[in-house]
Amino acid sequence: MQERLAGEGSAPLYMRVRDQLAIRIEEGSLTPNTRLPSERILADEYGTTRVTARLALAQLEAEGRIFRSNRRGWFVSPPRLIYKPTQDYSFSENVISQGRIPATETLDVTPTEINAWLATRTGLAVGDPIVWLRRRRQIDGRPVLVENIYLNPKRLPAIETYDFNRSLWKLLREQYGVELQGKHIEMYPTALVGPQANALGVTIGTAGLYVTRCSHDAEGGFVEFDEEFWLHDALSIQVEVY
Template identity: 45%
Template sequence: MNDDLPLADGAQARPYLSLRAPQPHYLRIRDQLVTDLARDLLPADSQLPAERELAERFACTRVTLRQALQLLESDGLIYRQNRRGWYVSPPRIRYDPTRISGFMEYVTAQGRTPRTECLQAQRGPAGAWLAKRMGLDHPEQQVFHLQRRRWVDQRPVLLEYNVLVAEWCPELLGQDLSTSLTQLLRERFGHVQSRSALLMHPETLDEKQAAQLQASPGSNGFYLERLSFGEQGQPVEFDREFWRPDALAVVLETQGAPL
């Protein structure tokens, strides 16, 4: 037989099949990328080389390379900016949703730079869905709808939708909503939520949300919602937060709740 025949059959040309470990190629590429990232000590938010360059380096197609990159993305080691490329993830922001402390405060406390951008603020009726969800008396009850985007170190990490009962915090729209809402409620209205119910789970961002977070359509996200009650136990605020999943670690301390 002619040894010089080109490897027409892909099977023998696949490098990973000749190696001892029976791992898929994209897992080996991921591991290599992890060690490369660690060795080069790439700073947070720095950009990775182009996909075509990486694919050439690992002798694979872009499809396979992207499979490896998506693993690192799910693990929170790198993130994507839509159509811009891949970047090294900074450490997760540690967020305790049970604490009466606003985004601006706990991000600053971790040595990072927070920014809040108010995308929308309006007053209107709650509507049937929200009234039921919040446990309001009637759907015509007036509420404020806020939509805000929050940044950490030049990167959008969170979309936040707040619904606040209007009579609980009148004149809210005259305030500066690009600051801490927690602080505003405390200092302007003297309010401290006495109780809240939280729910959170992973899910995908919808297309609009992904665009607003400069993420790719269909990106993973982390969803957190909070229903807060006022001093008399009445529902006063309903929040929904959509996070970049690599940007966040939820932490909390429990005081031994007796049965």
Template identity: 40%
Template sequence: MRDDAPKAVTAISLALQEQIEHGLLPPSSKLPAERKLSELFNTTRITVREALLQLEAQGLVYREERRGWFISPPRLAYDLMRRSHFHAMVSAQGRVAETLVISARLQPASALICGLLQLPALSSVVQICRARRIDQRLVLYVEHYLNPEYFPGIVDFDLNQSLTELYASHYAIRYGKVRFEMVPTALQVDAAAALKVSLGSPGLRIERVNYDQQGRLIDCDIEYWRHDAIHVSAVVEG
């Protein structure tokens, strides 16, 4: 294969895509090292890397720091209109969910969080940072910000569990209205470190502002997903 034009990158990308689509490279399997691929295609590692980056942008492959390239598993269906939580949503689709607590503490609220939760200046919030896995793959880093007025002592609970269920069982609080905002993003430092990907990797940022059954503004979540991990949908009845 000549390595003198973008045709080489396209040819490698299409060859790997065909193998993926025909099941020869199954979901979650590890690709050979870039050096091995460059030998296979008789080209340079730079050209192979460009082809892999094209496939990553399409959501067909992903990479992990110091581990290499893998075939992306099926996306999780994320229905904005369905009232559920991460563990229930993942389990309902026949997959295995896991939550890992990174930190939980009371801290001063940033200007952004004050705005989202409609708090006055110099307010405190409970920040809970967690990483989440689907079928052992890290897919989501989320920062939860809670109004401490409604959740006294929450940092003393097991926060690996569903916060939705914890709210209901210990605080008699259930979600009411939820507001979503979504934007594509480049993963920032904390999210990239939690997901074990390179800084600036493509991601999807989902901001959720949550009210309870009484209409009180109780918390907000800022989620950072691997861009190939979910398929977002919403069905609005007319």
């Protein structure tokens, strides 16, 4: 190809490449979940090198417009899931209501003990028993979050014997009569590292959103503490205040 981009705007080359790709996404010639041309081909098309092409791709990734799948290529990001933490309790119902297909996988269920960090979050004492549940959740087949859930076995006896590949919220309500009342939610953007990046199949350091949620029942007793690691391009958060 060797079609060099004009340097009119004097913008950096990698931003001009970014702009060209953004146009191809916006105008619809590249639709959600479509694979982009490979880095080597893009570099050739725009008359530059892989390093610069990767800068342009990293830019679009940071904007949440494309994502990568390990050694498979770059893909156009699907729309963000709208998530209303003050209203939504069920991931699955929320995903379905937006016309998409949810999936949940249980990675691990481990009875363990409260450590210092969990003690300050849950109000329980260090050494108290807790059930640690790890799940991965998908939208349209794409893993978008992993979560660590810590369940209070005093409030939820034999909780570890249930199937977790379904709505936890429904399980708590139907099997234990728990009506979640209060929640404390905290969230901030950060990078996905270690087990979280692995479980989501993304490069270590991919941008993410970290969300924690501590739920209590109607009597104010601690029920569950939830720690979620989302892909940063997968959700949009909405809060209504009255």
